[in-house]
Amino acid sequence: MASSSSSRRRLLCGPEDPSVLYLQRQHVSNNIWAGVETEDVRYRRYEGIIWDVLAVIDEMGFGGILRCGQPKDIDHHLITALIERWKPETHTFHFSVGEATVTLEDVEVLRGLKVDGDALTSYIPTKDVNYWIQLSLDYLGFIPDTVELKQMVWKQTSLSNQLRIELSDEHDQYIYVQRARVYCLLLLGGLMIPNASGNKIPFFYLQFCMDVERYSSYS
Numbered sequence: 001m002a003s004s005s006s007s008r009r010r011l012l013c014g015p016e017d018p019s020v021l022y023l024q025r026q027h028v029s030n031n032i033w034a035g036v037e038t039e040d041v042r043y044r045r046y047e048g049i050i051w052d053v054l055a056v057i058d059e060m061g062f063g064g065i066l067r068c069g070q071p072k073d074i075d076h077h078l079i080t081a082l083i084e085r086w087k088p089e090t091h092t093f094h095f096s097v098g099e100a101t102v103t104l105e106d107v108e109v110l111r112g113l114k115v116d117g118d119a120l121t122s123y124i125p126t127k128d129v130n131y132w133i134q135l136s137l138d139y140l141g142f143i144p145d146t147v148e149l150k151q152m153v154w155k156q157t158s159l160s161n162q163l164r165i166e167l168s169d170e171h172d173q174y175i176y177v178q179r180a181r182v183y184c185l186l187l188l189g190g191l192m193i194p195n196a197s198g199n200k201i202p203f204f205y206l207q208f209c210m211d212v213e214r215y216s217s218y219s
Helices: 002-012 030-034 051-059 063-068 076-084 104-111 129-140 146-151 156-163 173-192 203-208
Strands: 092-095 098-100 153-155 200-202
Touching: 051 063, 051 173, 063 104, 063 173, 129 146, 129 173, 129 203, 146 153, 153 156, 156 173, 156 200, 173 200, 173 203, 200 203
Parallel strands: none
Antiparallel strands: 092 098, 153 200
16 A cells, blocks of 8 residues: 555656656656655865956956855755756746746846856867967966867866966966966856866867956856
8 A cells, every 4th residue: 555655656746747847757856756865966166366366357257156156155955956956948946836947137146247248159260279279378378288289178177277376476467367267267168167078168268268358248
């Protein structure tokens, strides 16, 4: 009798119309009903920035999202619960009281990011290796390795390694600007719009942060 009751409860836990939420069987929320434990989602963060670099990041319009990643009390259980209720088919959270979603206005308020202005596109001006070597050296202060040049991407570890180089108040301003670009690339390609690998940031992002003042005008 108990087994029959449990079976009926599991049948009722899914969507009423499976033609809409067609990914439900692969959704993480199925683990709850199957009794499978899932690990809490860990929040990514970047920290340890000196004031001169932070001022440039603010000018580039990424100060808000950077501060969101600073050390703070994070409720990983809450984040995990929200992910379990997110439906990619409808781009909404499914709560017992109804559906809800994040709007562009929410992003602008919470992250401090612009939701209007020129859009970023994936256009790559050239695949010439020498062009990207010089561009990376001039605007980031280092040269990508051979594998990165071949794939036209930076590894997050390569960019993160640049952050381990200590800076002081005696450096020229362009050094702080280079460091700020590295942070913005990590925030954009590693935190906001990560690719499937989770460790590769496309070269084409650099063309948008070459001009510090214009960078904040993009959506």
